[in-house]
Every structure is written in C-alpha cells, then in structure tokens.
Amino acid sequence: MAKTFHLPSPAKLNRLLHITRRRADGYHELQTLFQLVDTGDTISFTPRDDRRIVLNEGIDDVAYEDNLVVRAARLLQATTENSRGVNLSIEKRLPLGGGLGGGSSNAATTLLGLNHLWQLNAGTDQLSALGLQLGADVPVFIKGHSAWAEGVGEKLTNVTLETPWFVILHPGVSVSTAAVFQDPELTRNTPPITMARALQGGAPTWRNDCEAVVKKRYPPVAAALDWLNCFAPSQLTGTGACVFAAFETHEVAKQIARDASQHWPTWVAKGLNRSPLHDALGG
Known part of the structure; x- marks a missing residue:
C-alpha cells in the first residue's frame, strides 16, 4: 500500500504593507514584511502509479480546476515532464x-512536497519561479523564511523578526483582493523606504495601506479592529479580512483569544522566522 505523508502549510502575517505605486500593467508595487506563524493547513500526499492528480478532499466553493493545489501539481508535472501522479487532500483551517x-x-507546500515525493531535486529558486506563476505570495512560502518583500511581493530578502504571540481574528467576511486594489481611495503613493528603516521603525508603528479601504468596505473588519485595539495595537494582514495583534506572553494571548472567540473565529499563533514546512522536509 502506498504510504501517505503529511506536510504543514503555514500562515503568514503582513507586519507592514506599503503600496508605493500602480504600474502601467495594473499591478501594484509594494513593500511588505512577511512573518510566518505556527498555525495553518495540512496537506496530505499519497503517490500514484499513474499520472493522475487526484484531490480527495479540497475546499468548499473552490472548483477542482481552480484549486491552487491542483494547479501547482499540474504545473510542476508539466514543467518537469514527470510521469507520476498523486492523491492530495487538504485539511483546511x-x-x-x-x-x-x-x-x-x-x-x-504542494510544490515542495511533490518535489520531495517525485524526487525531482528542483531548487527553491526554480520552484519559486513556478510558484510566482500561481500567486505573488507563493515564493515566500517556498523560500520558507520571514522576509522583506518588494516588487509585487516576489523580491525577497530574509529577515529575522521578533517572535511574539499573535491573536488573529476572522471577522466573518471574505475580502476581494481585486476590489481592494481597484478602489479609487486606496493609497498608492507611499514613499518607498529601505529595509533597514522599516526594521528600525518596528511595531507598533508599522501599518497596512489597505486597511482604510477594507474597513470602509467591510464594517465587520472595522469592528474587529476596534475591539482588538482595546488590548494592543492591531492591524489588518494583507488585504484582509483577518486582523491581528501581538502579545509578549502565551498566557495573555490565550486570555484575549478566549474573549474574542465569543464573537469571532480566533487563533493564537506563535511568530516564526523559519517555516515548519522546511523543518518537516529537513531542508
């Protein structure tokens, strides 16, 4: 019987997110600090003897063809002319x-896991280039380290950040990234800064340029931010909808999370600098 193995698919937080300009092609140049955290999904891999990519357990409301796990597997299979297949399942959190x-x-996680399963020996630069075809945030997870990012988020420099405990709230809405970036009120002209200056500023002065637009378009996000700001400086991650705040101790974070969980889905997560996925793969 084919052996199944399981790999973590960790979450990230944007500790800072500045939008510096809108390019002629419609994409936005940004500067951000990605920090990995110790919560996330789990993906399971079972080898197949044929070329089929089978998703046994996916995500509700996401079609098979649109699922990034399937798209990543097919892209890697086609690029490397690999003749093997896999059964995949996602434990979604x-x-x-x-x-x-x-x-x-x-x-x-799919690209790195299949690189291991299929013994392709592709390097992280090659996998990151493939990942960028799937989304601007994919390379930071492939590189597996907290990072300062520029461009559309693909130009990465590893950084070492503080690793507090985070309380993360989900306000119960799904934010459209496209709608946020198309909003005429979005700040698009924040002056670029150096990585050194960004790191020197630090929390709680870090901010997210998307936050004002998201709060206006999605009142539940504004309500969650207002609540969490009563305990610590809080902000949006990415284009939302989740909001977060940092706490020095696990006990304090757990106490805040217990109160928050009466109103919203809530996580307590430890900040990381190295990805647990890379620890699991021994890389």
Whole structure:
C-alpha cells in the first residue's frame, strides 16, 4: 500500500504593507514584511502509479480546476515532464479571503512536497519561479523564511523578526483582493523606504495601506479592529479580512483569544522566522 505523508502549510502575517505605486500593467508595487506563524493547513500526499492528480478532499466553493493545489501539481508535472501522479487532500483551517496566505501556502507546500515525493531535486529558486506563476505570495512560502518583500511581493530578502504571540481574528467576511486594489481611495503613493528603516521603525508603528479601504468596505473588519485595539495595537494582514495583534506572553494571548472567540473565529499563533514546512522536509 502506498504510504501517505503529511506536510504543514503555514500562515503568514503582513507586519507592514506599503503600496508605493500602480504600474502601467495594473499591478501594484509594494513593500511588505512577511512573518510566518505556527498555525495553518495540512496537506496530505499519497503517490500514484499513474499520472493522475487526484484531490480527495479540497475546499468548499473552490472548483477542482481552480484549486491552487491542483494547479501547482499540474504545473510542476508539466514543467518537469514527470510521469507520476498523486492523491492530495487538504485539511483546511485558514479562511478564504483572510489575508493569511492560505491558498499561496497550499501551492507552495504542494510544490515542495511533490518535489520531495517525485524526487525531482528542483531548487527553491526554480520552484519559486513556478510558484510566482500561481500567486505573488507563493515564493515566500517556498523560500520558507520571514522576509522583506518588494516588487509585487516576489523580491525577497530574509529577515529575522521578533517572535511574539499573535491573536488573529476572522471577522466573518471574505475580502476581494481585486476590489481592494481597484478602489479609487486606496493609497498608492507611499514613499518607498529601505529595509533597514522599516526594521528600525518596528511595531507598533508599522501599518497596512489597505486597511482604510477594507474597513470602509467591510464594517465587520472595522469592528474587529476596534475591539482588538482595546488590548494592543492591531492591524489588518494583507488585504484582509483577518486582523491581528501581538502579545509578549502565551498566557495573555490565550486570555484575549478566549474573549474574542465569543464573537469571532480566533487563533493564537506563535511568530516564526523559519517555516515548519522546511523543518518537516529537513531542508
């Protein structure tokens, strides 16, 4: 019987997100600090003797053809002319449209997991280039380290950030990234800064340029931020919908999370600098 193995697909937080300009092609140049955290999804892999990519357990409301796990597997299979297949399943914990990078992380875990399963020996640069075809956030999960990012998020420099305990709230809405970036009120002209200056500023001065637009378009996000700001400086991650705050101790974070869970789905997560996926693969 073919042996199944399981790999973590960790979440990320954007500790800072500045939008510096809108390009002629419609994409936005940004600067951000990605921090990995120790919560996320799990993806399971079982080898097949044929070329089929089978998704045994996927995501509600996401079609098979659109699932980033399937797209990542097919892309890697086609690029490497691999003749083997796989059964995949996703144990989904991260919400869709939450700004936690769930889909991008799933794609990255799939690429790295299949590179291991199929013994392709592709390097992280090659896999990151493939991942970028699937989404701007995929490379940071493939590289597997907290990072300063520029461009559309693909130009990465590893950084070492503080690793507090985070309380993460999901306000119960799914935010459309496209709608946020198309909003005429979105800040698109934040002056670029150096990585050194960004790191020197630190929390709680870090901010997210998408936050004002998301709060206006999605009142439940504004309500969650207002509540969490009563305990610590809080902000949006990515284009939302999740919001978060950092706490020094696990006990304090757990106490805040217990109160928050009466109103919203809530996670307590430890900040990381190295991905648990890379630890699991021994890379």
